[in-house]
Amino acid sequence: MKATPIPLFVFALALLGLMTLAVAQFTPAEPQTHSQFSTMQVGGNRAADDSEHWMFGLMFGWCVIANLLAFLWLGTDGKRHAGSLQILLCLGGVLFAVVYLVMMLAFGDYVGDRGPTMLGYFPNPATWMIFGVWFMPVFFIAVYSFGFHRWFHGGGEVDRSDQEGTVD
Amino acid sequence: MEEYRAQIIAACVAIYFVVCIVVGIWAMRRTRSSRDFFMAGRDLGIWVTSIAIFSSAMSGFGFVGGPGLVYKMGMSSLWIVISTTIGYAICFFLLGTKLRRWAVERDSISLPDVIAARYNSRLAGLLAAVAIVLGVMGYLATQIAAMSTVLQSLASGLTGWDDLPLEYCAIFSTTLLVFYCVTGGIIASVYTDLVQGVIMMVAAVLVFLTAISVYDGGMTGISETLMKDDPGSMSPWGSKGMIGCLSWYFVFALGVAGQPHVISKLMMTRRSSDARFTLPMTVIGYMITALLWITLGLTMRAMVVSGAHPELTAPDRAAPEFLQVFAHPVLAGVVFAGLFAAIMSTADAFLNIGTAAIVHDIPVALRGRPLRNELGWARFVTGLIGIAAMIFALYTGDMVALLGAFGWGTFAAALVPTVAIGLNWERGTGAAACVAIASSLLVNFVIKAFEIPIPLNIDSGAIALLISIVLFVGVSLCSAPKTPASEGKPV
Numbered sequence: 001m002k003a004t005p006i007p008l009f010v011f012a013l014a015l016l017g018l019m020t021l022a023v024a025q026f027t028p029a030e031p032q033t034h035s036q037f038s039t040m041q042v043g044g045n046r047a048a049d050d051s052e053h054w055m056f057g058l059m060f061g062w063c064v065i066a067n068l069l070a071f072l073w074l075g076t077d078g079k080r081h082a083g084s085l086q087i088l089l090c091l092g093g094v095l096f097a098v099v100y101l102v103m104m105l106a107f108g109d110y111v112g113d114r115g116p117t118m119l120g121y122f123p124n125p126a127t128w129m130i131f132g133v134w135f136m137p138v139f140f141i142a143v144y145s146f147g148f149h150r151w152f153h154g155g156g157e158v159d160r161s162d163q164e165g166t167v168d
Numbered sequence: 169m170e171e172y173r174a175q176i177i178a179a180c181v182a183i184y185f186v187v188c189i190v191v192g193i194w195a196m197r198r199t200r201s202s203r204d205f206f207m208a209g210r211d212l213g214i215w216v217t218s219i220a221i222f223s224s225a226m227s228g229f230g231f232v233g234g235p236g237l238v239y240k241m242g243m244s245s246l247w248i249v250i251s252t253t254i255g256y257a258i259c260f261f262l263l264g265t266k267l268r269r270w271a272v273e274r275d276s277i278s279l280p281d282v283i284a285a286r287y288n289s290r291l292a293g294l295l296a297a298v299a300i301v302l303g304v305m306g307y308l309a310t311q312i313a314a315m316s317t318v319l320q321s322l323a324s325g326l327t328g329w330d331d332l333p334l335e336y337c338a339i340f341s342t343t344l345l346v347f348y349c350v351t352g353g354i355i356a357s358v359y360t361d362l363v364q365g366v367i368m369m370v371a372a373v374l375v376f377l378t379a380i381s382v383y384d385g386g387m388t389g390i391s392e393t394l395m396k397d398d399p400g401s402m403s404p405w406g407s408k409g410m411i412g413c414l415s416w417y418f419v420f421a422l423g424v425a426g427q428p429h430v431i432s433k434l435m436m437t438r439r440s441s442d443a444r445f446t447l448p449m450t451v452i453g454y455m456i457t458a459l460l461w462i463t464l465g466l467t468m469r470a471m472v473v474s475g476a477h478p479e480l481t482a483p484d485r486a487a488p489e490f491l492q493v494f495a496h497p498v499l500a501g502v503v504f505a506g507l508f509a510a511i512m513s514t515a516d517a518f519l520n521i522g523t524a525a526i527v528h529d530i531p532v533a534l535r536g537r538p539l540r541n542e543l544g545w546a547r548f549v550t551g552l553i554g555i556a557a558m559i560f561a562l563y564t565g566d567m568v569a570l571l572g573a574f575g576w577g578t579f580a581a582a583l584v585p586t587v588a589i590g591l592n593w594e595r596g597t598g599a600a601a602c603v604a605i606a607s608s609l610l611v612n613f614v615i616k617a618f619e620i621p622i623p624l625n626i627d628s629g630a631i632a633l634l635i636s637i638v639l640f641v642g643v644s645l646c647s648a649p650k651t652p653a654s655e656g657k658p659v
Contacts, residue, residue, distance in 0.1 A: 005593050009641040015418070016634045022411050023623045031241075031407050031625075034398070037472060037479045041241050041407035043400010050403070050410040057410045064418045068254050071422065074592050075261030107404060116399045121387040123395055126243055129404040130462075134250035134455075140257040141448055144264070148444035153265055 008070040015063050022060070026053060051111040058104050062097055069093045072140060076151070085143070085151045092139045099136045103128035173497040174325030180501025181322065181508060184367065188348050188512070191360045195352025202542035205353030206277040206524045208436045210268075212358060217437050218449035219365035220358040220513075224429050225252075226368065226457050227307075228314040228511035235490075236483035238465020239472075242394070242401025244408035245465075247417045249458045255424035256451050262425055262588045263434055264443035270591060271435040278521065279428050280529035282435070283586055289598030292586065294533035295605040297525040299582040300428050302609070303575040304522035305557060311515035312554075313561040315341040318507060321488060338558050345512060346554035349519045350547045354436070357516040364509030365453060371506030372460040374499050375490075379467040382494045383476075387463070390470040397473045412625025419630040423580030425588040429517035457510075460503075464490055523550045577629020581608030584633060585640035593644075600643035604636040611635055 026049070034040035050057060069089065076085045106125035110116050119127040144152065199205050212220070237245035270276065274285040280300065284293025316337040323329040323337070348356040380386040383393075395402045405413050424430060437446070468486040471477035480489055487507070491500040527545045532538055539545050585604040590596040611632040614620065622628055 005589055005641050008589070009638065012634050012637045012641075016631075016638065019411070019415075019626060019631070019634075023626070026411075026624060039240060039480055039483055040469065040472070041401070042398040043242065043403055043405070043407055044398070046405065046407055046409045047400035047403050050405050053410065057414075060411060060414055064414050067418065068258060068421055071258045071425075071588070072261050074589065075258070103404060110399070110403055116395050116402070118388065118391065118395075122391050123399075123402045125404050126391075126402055129243070129250065130246065134253055137254035137257050138451075140261070141253065141451055144257065144260055145444050145448050148441070152261075153441050153444070 005070075005074055008067070008074060011063060011067045011070050015060075015067055018056075018060050018063055022053075022056065047111050051108065054104065054108055058101065061100050061104065065093070065096050065100060069096070081150055085147065088143050088147075089140075092137075092143070095139065096136050099128065099132040103132055170497065173500070174322075176497040177501040177504050178322060178326055180498070180505045184363075184505040184508060185344060187363055188344065188360050191363065192348025192351045192356045195348070195356035195359060198355050199351075199353050199543075202528070202538075202546055203277055204355060205543055205546050206520065206528070207271075208354045208358055210272070210436055211438050212433070212436045213438055214442045214445045214449065216358055216362050217433055217442065218446045219453060220361040220517075221430055221433050221446070221450045222453040222457065223361045223365035223368060223510070223513040224433070224517040225424070225427065225514075226454060226510055227514035228311055228318075228507065230457065230461055231368075231507045231510045232314065232318075232484055232487050234461035235465035235468065235486040238462065239469045239480065239486040240483035241408055242398070242406035242469070243404055244406030244413055244416075246404075246406075246462060247413045248420045249461055251417045251421035252424070252454050252458070253451055255421040256447060256454070258422065258588075259425040259431065260443055260447040262592055263431055264447065265440040266591050267431060267434045267587070268437055268440050268443075276435070278524040278529050279432055279435075279583070279587065280525060281532070283590075283601065284529075284533065286590055287586075287596070287598035287601050289601065290533045290536070292598050292601040292605070293529055295602055296582065296586065297529035297533060299578060299605055299609055300525045300529075301522055303428075303578050304518045304525070304553075305560060307575045308515055308518045308522065308553070308557040309561040309564075311511050311518070312338060312341055312345070312558050315345075315508065315511045315515070316561070318488075318504070318511070322504060335562060338562055342554045342558040345515055345519065346551050349516050349554070350550045353546065353550075354520045357513075357520055358433070358436070360516065361513045364506075364513040367502065367506045367509045368513075369453060369456045371503040372457045375495070375503055376459040376463045378495055378499060379463040379490070383467055383470055387466075390466050393470045393474050394466065401469075408625050412627070415625075415627040415630040419577060419580055419627050419633055422584055422588075422633060423576055423629065426580040426583035427576070428521045428579060428583065429514065431583075431587065432517075432521055460487075519550055519553060522553050526553070577627065577632055578608055578612045580629055581612065581632035581636040585636050589637070589640060595649060596640065596644045597647045597649045599647045600640045603643045604640040607639050608632050608636045 031041045032044040034042050072089055076082050076089060103125055106128050110123060110125050117124050122130060203209060234245060270282050276282045276285055280293040280296040283296045284290055316334055319337040319341060320332055320334055323332040348360060383390050391402060401407060465486055468490055472479050480486060491503055523546050527542060527549050528538055582605045586601040590601060612628060615628040
């Protein structure tokens with residue numbers, strides 16, 4: 001246990017700061033009920049509001065991603081061959097940030113002059129959200145599974161706990 | 169076949185209930201000690217663990233509330249679903265092998281046990297147990313309430329059972345749950361989770377295929393209809409808005425590593441090396457069941473918007489209405505069984521950890537030693553918690569909703585710093601753990617109880633989690649660490 005949670009502490013403070021800034025700066029748009037169906041809500045002003053704060057949304061999203069990556073990073077410290085694992089995490093982090101950026105660019109187009117367009121089964125930004133933001137972290141899962149014995153499981157301590165934990 | 173629809177659905181559900189009872193009786197023969205009752209003898213294989221983890225995370229909310237949220241808000245609630253890949257990755261990076269190792273080396277049979285041993289602090293263990301009991305009561309009561317309501321609506325289609333009181337449904341639901349949890353403890357719970365998880369996956373795939381086939385143009389047609397009606401609802405932020413959706417993503421992603429009913433399964437595996445396969449299998453299982461959440465809500469919204477179906481009376485009617493109107497009777501039967509499976513797999517996990525907190529963790533924290541005949545007490549208290557949760561569900565109204573909403577965020581804020589960070593950072597102190605748990609209870613309770621409005625739809629759990637992370641690290645850096653139990657006398 002030689003890890004340090006300082007990055008995690010810093011990013012958590014940054015996210016709290018951004019939340020406070022958002023609350024102080026933005027006029028909250030109330031959820032709007034659908035004009036015909038009272039059990040549904042519509043994006044309405046909310047979408048315009050979100051597009052107005054596009055840059056803030058990008059920063060906020062990146063800060064959330066940085067927080068999540070800081071937690072992954074905490075799980076790498078003190079591991080054998082941690083350097084190569086941390087390089088992979090950095091690579092994954094950059095990919096994650098790029099995927100989020102592409103989703104935000106697609107959202108900008110969606111609410112901007114180009115108007116809503118489809119990409120596959122869903123509107124363009126929703127496709128990036130589902131197939132990008134949801135599927136991208138599979139990279140970290142692959143790192144965990146394929147590098148399990150190299151980075152996450154090893155040493156006599158683990159083997160001993162396996163023997164002790166198994167019942168006859 | 170249509171004329172026997174109600175009977176076919178009831179038969180599918182009845183078969184599923186019988187399977188649960190049989191598993192309970194089978195598991196009873198394998199439960200000989202409190203270690204078996206709470207930790208399944210630390211003998212779970214890869215398949216059982218993976219399916220138990222994702223099925224207890226995907227509760228009745230995922231099968232009823234999830235599609236309802238999509239119907240109501242558009243794409244917003246998908247942020248809860250898509251947080252799972254990174255969430256499980258974080259959970260396994262931090263706890264995949266570590267939690268089991270701590271549990272084995274200190275012979276811990278619960279999460280508060282591990283916390284008490286890690287910080288050499290009975291107070292930290294006690295606070296964790298209290299947080300778990302509070303969260304469990306709310307969660308369990310909402311699951312029993314959901315199960316009773318679905319059972320009642322199912323019975324309403326059967327001649328002679330159409331005016332079955334909700335109380336009878338609640339008594340039946342609780343009896344069934346308590347039966348297999350009392351007899352077989354966590355062994356019954358995880359093996360019924362196996363059956364439940366498989367049913368949930370089959371149900372989700374079948375619903376997905378049906379949903380895209382009943383609407384002209386399939387998923388593309390659904391998206392185009394909804395986009396034409398309101399482009400905002402089909403943007404990634406739906407009606408909740410950007411900051412609100414991202415706060416959901418944050419708290420649900422990190423929160424996985426703090427859900428006791430999810431991470432306690434990591435302490436029960438046969439080998440720590442199983443984590444290598446458990447992670448991808450858990451994520452695949454969750455992604456398959458999430459198909460139901462996504463497609464069903466969108467399909468029903470498109471049906472209503474295009475005039476193919478009248479407006480629903482409430483968003484939560486999206487799943488039952490779809491099954492009644494569009495699904496083949498056998499499919500509806502399988503999905504209803506899947507719905508009960510989703511509810512029960514979460515409820516049984518909560519019943520077990522709640523019992524562990526009351527029978528084991530709180531007595532150990534207060535007396536310094538466990539109760540005599542812990543197994544007997546565990547069986548008795550399991551029944552008691554079930555009855556208390558049922559009464560709670562039936563007669564306390566808003567309080568159930570309050571504690572239900574209190575659950576995820578509280579667990580996340582209380583346990584992510586103390587367990588996920590604490591087991592990976594030796595400088596974390598007992599005082600910091602106590603402060604983090606107390607702050608999570610306080611912040612979440614004050615926001616929910618006084619209904620404090622948070623602008624921009626920011627999730628209160630996200631705020632509580634950020635505060636507890638900052639407090640945990642800050643207080644740890646300012647306080648002197650005690651020797652963990654690993655280096656001294658075990659707690």
